[in-house]
Amino acid sequence: MTKTGCVTLRLLDKADKEILRLPRTVKGALFDFQHKFKDNPRTPGLKLKQLKGDSRIWSARINDEYRALLLRLAEDDWLIVSVKHRKEVYDRLSYGINHVTGGIEYVDLQVVEDSILRRIPPQEPSPTAPAAPAEAPPPSAQPLFTAWSDAQLSELGVAEPLVPVIRTLTTEEQLLGLIEYAPQLTSEVLLALHDGKPFDEVRDEVTAPVAAPEPVDTEDFRTAAERPATVVTTSDDALREALEAGDFGRWKVFLHPAQSKLVERRYSGPARVGGGPGTGKTIVALHRVRHLVSQLPPGHTKPVLLTTYNKNLAADLRSRLLELGGEQLLARVEVSHVDQLALRVVREAEPGSRKHTIDDSQAVREWRAMLDELDESGWDAEFLHDEWTQVILGQAVGTRTDYFRARRAGRGKNVGRSERAAIWQLTERFTQRLDRLGRQTWDQVAERAARLEIGREQRIRAIERQREESGGLDNIHLQDGSGGWLHYRYRHIVVDEAQDLRPAHWKMLRAMTARDADDLFLVGDTHQRIYKNQVTLGSLGINIRGRSAKLSLSYRTTRQILRSALEVLGEETYDDLDGSSETLAGYRSVLSGGTPGLHPCSDWQSEREAIAAHILAWDAHSDERITHEQIAICVPTNHMARELGSTLGEHGVRALEIGADGARGEPGIHIGTMFRFKGLEYQRMIIAGVSDGLIPREQVNQLRQTDPARYRREAQRARSLLFVAATRARDSLDVFWHGTPSPFLRRLLS
Numbered sequence: 001m002t003k004t005g006c007v008t009l010r011l012l013d014k015a016d017k018e019i020l021r022l023p024r025t026v027k028g029a030l031f032d033f034q035h036k037f038k039d040n041p042r043t044p045g046l047k048l049k050q051l052k053g054d055s056r057i058w059s060a061r062i063n064d065e066y067r068a069l070l071l072r073l074a075e076d077d078w079l080i081v082s083v084k085h086r087k088e089v090y091d092r093l094s095y096g097i098n099h100v101t102g103g104i105e106y107v108d109l110q111v112v113e114d115s116i117l118r119r120i121p122p123q124e125p126s127p128t129a130p131a132a133p134a135e136a137p138p139p140s141a142q143p144l145f146t147a148w149s150d151a152q153l154s155e156l157g158v159a160e161p162l163v164p165v166i167r168t169l170t171t172e173e174q175l176l177g178l179i180e181y182a183p184q185l186t187s188e189v190l191l192a193l194h195d196g197k198p199f200d201e202v203r204d205e206v207t208a209p210v211a212a213p214e215p216v217d218t219e220d221f222r223t224a225a226e227r228p229a230t231v232v233t234t235s236d237d238a239l240r241e242a243l244e245a246g247d248f249g250r251w252k253v254f255l256h257p258a259q260s261k262l263v264e265r266r267y268s269g270p271a272r273v274g275g276g277p278g279t280g281k282t283i284v285a286l287h288r289v290r291h292l293v294s295q296l297p298p299g300h301t302k303p304v305l306l307t308t309y310n311k312n313l314a315a316d317l318r319s320r321l322l323e324l325g326g327e328q329l330l331a332r333v334e335v336s337h338v339d340q341l342a343l344r345v346v347r348e349a350e351p352g353s354r355k356h357t358i359d360d361s362q363a364v365r366e367w368r369a370m371l372d373e374l375d376e377s378g379w380d381a382e383f384l385h386d387e388w389t390q391v392i393l394g395q396a397v398g399t400r401t402d403y404f405r406a407r408r409a410g411r412g413k414n415v416g417r418s419e420r421a422a423i424w425q426l427t428e429r430f431t432q433r434l435d436r437l438g439r440q441t442w443d444q445v446a447e448r449a450a451r452l453e454i455g456r457e458q459r460i461r462a463i464e465r466q467r468e469e470s471g472g473l474d475n476i477h478l479q480d481g482s483g484g485w486l487h488y489r490y491r492h493i494v495v496d497e498a499q500d501l502r503p504a505h506w507k508m509l510r511a512m513t514a515r516d517a518d519d520l521f522l523v524g525d526t527h528q529r530i531y532k533n534q535v536t537l538g539s540l541g542i543n544i545r546g547r548s549a550k551l552s553l554s555y556r557t558t559r560q561i562l563r564s565a566l567e568v569l570g571e572e573t574y575d576d577l578d579g580s581s582e583t584l585a586g587y588r589s590v591l592s593g594g595t596p597g598l599h600p601c602s603d604w605q606s607e608r609e610a611i612a613a614h615i616l617a618w619d620a621h622s623d624e625r626i627t628h629e630q631i632a633i634c635v636p637t638n639h640m641a642r643e644l645g646s647t648l649g650e651h652g653v654r655a656l657e658i659g660a661d662g663a664r665g666e667p668g669i670h671i672g673t674m675f676r677f678k679g680l681e682y683q684r685m686i687i688a689g690v691s692d693g694l695i696p697r698e699q700v701n702q703l704r705q706t707d708p709a710r711y712r713r714e715a716q717r718a719r720s721l722l723f724v725a726a727t728r729a730r731d732s733l734d735v736f737w738h739g740t741p742s743p744f745l746r747r748l749l750s
């Protein structure tokens, strides 16, 4: 909402979509227009006039050619609903307040009907496949929505003025033509019904989350404009952003009603937002940070922590936060990845320590070296490392006796008392060995940081108790190590990619903020867990019960890609970070595109050649050439990444391996193992080497007989990795394999 004097001017998100398609000069004129309008809507040059009839809609002049259509919400409160060429007729406009969501909806019926007529089937022929004959709509096709009555559509929140035209739709292409201009809820409901979702599920999963909590007065436009369901710009900067940033900047300005509810709500304790890939969890986390900062009293400290799993993701969060709120916002927020944060805590406590921190694969190599030296062939290095990190460090098991009693839920293979004694001895040797070598693992750092922070929290609480007992006297202080007064490190903590944090990370974060309203806000999706850190937050002191919500509309990927990705997940069950299970029910998209390509090859050499040919065909056929940085290829191993890179090089295609620090901004197609693509997105995605024995790895397949529980866990992780890779794609997905396809493709291929 932008105000000058007493005039309020807002911009409806649907109008913004129209504006994106306008010539640059008109966008500039629109920016000038809104300033003049806010100064004085009656300025003669604006030619403000009411459209004929009793309509609330007015038109105003932007330039010689273009007019803004505005809905008058109250005396001096205006909403831009459309920007049109002056020759386009205005007599089939429809607007109103949706009786379910309470949001303002606007539809130009003429534009909707033209879009349906114009709609060309979106199928893009695969460049390596022979061209398919053009698909003509069947001559006597049945209308699509006969199974639902008008009353049922209305109950789901479909815009009533559109019902007659909905009744005429007979093909999916026509439906896509309609949803391009239909109000958001109408689009989502129709696609869900069309995709075969039962009425009750659509009502519960699509409509209910955006329904207004109170009865809706469909005449009260002022109130309607303030509801999250009316998606409008909220500030002057936002309007400029919407005009300048185009499609890429929309996330900064227009939140989905389901997203904005989560951003603005006051939570009485820790809260968690789940949801499938691309549903805007990170966007919600960023807006949440901005919201929390806006509630802070003025100051120069950083009372808000925004954290995530690794360095790349933290760098990405920082730059997006900067885009969202500039230096001013960043000045109040600490953005750190969680391991870095833990290391800082440990270094603060042990300033002289020079220990080198090693990752899991280096640690497993160290285990192997130790077992070789001890000539211990009865134990597997990976098993011991997992046992040490997940059971011993994960549960803060401090003594041998405690280890005998420790729960090993989900660890598979039973280990008896004598085996536990042997494991305990080996882990002791291992930690001594690391100490001697001046090394520590990230798990050790996290565990140490958690202990230090818990200790600090206990001291803070003790002071608080003393203060209370002394009648609130404020002269009881304790100094922290660095000479400052002891206090909680942060007022609010926001965590992205929460599914992959270690138990010790959670303990550390819990102790870093007081148990208060809006203390912790976590976003994450357990279907995308690609590391081994399964947790039950409740047991770590983070109680999210009753404060858990889920996003379900994907903004990233098409319905076709989403459907294939869900086939990869199959029937597996996933947890909700708190000991119960979670599903992706309701996960959907209103974007449409081609069906993912499936490409069998005879061997790895011919697979590499086929991938090169596929990319060269894109370069040759695409109407609009896609820059190679918008294409990514995921492979199972680093070795395969190198081999594929060199094959592409032989064909003149530059490929860039992305490492732990991400891509370095040089031009070229990004290649990397699946781990590297977490949190990223690309226009076109190729997944290579999706063969049996590679995904999951042969070593995992072998566990099927020897340790079924561990097999299930490892296989699920491999499945999640493939799911993450598939859902990085915005427009197209191609899956290649050689020999026998991965078992995870079974449902896709049947």
Ligand SMILES: Nc1ncnc2c1ncn2[C@@H]1O[C@H](COP(=O)(O)OP(=O)(O)OP(=O)(O)O)[C@@H](O)[C@H]1O
Pocket: 250, 251, 252, 254, 255, 256, 259, 275, 276, 277, 278, 279, 280, 281, 282, 283, 284, 525, 528, 554, 555, 556, 678, 679, 680, 681, 727
């Ligand atoms: N309200 C919105 N308007 C426009 N674009 C949006 C909106 N919300 C999210 N997006 C876009 O959708 C894409 C996915 O968003 P985001 O990365 O936040 O999803 P996510 O749920 O965190 O995904 P993942 O779980 O795969 O990491 C991004 O390109 C983002 O800009």
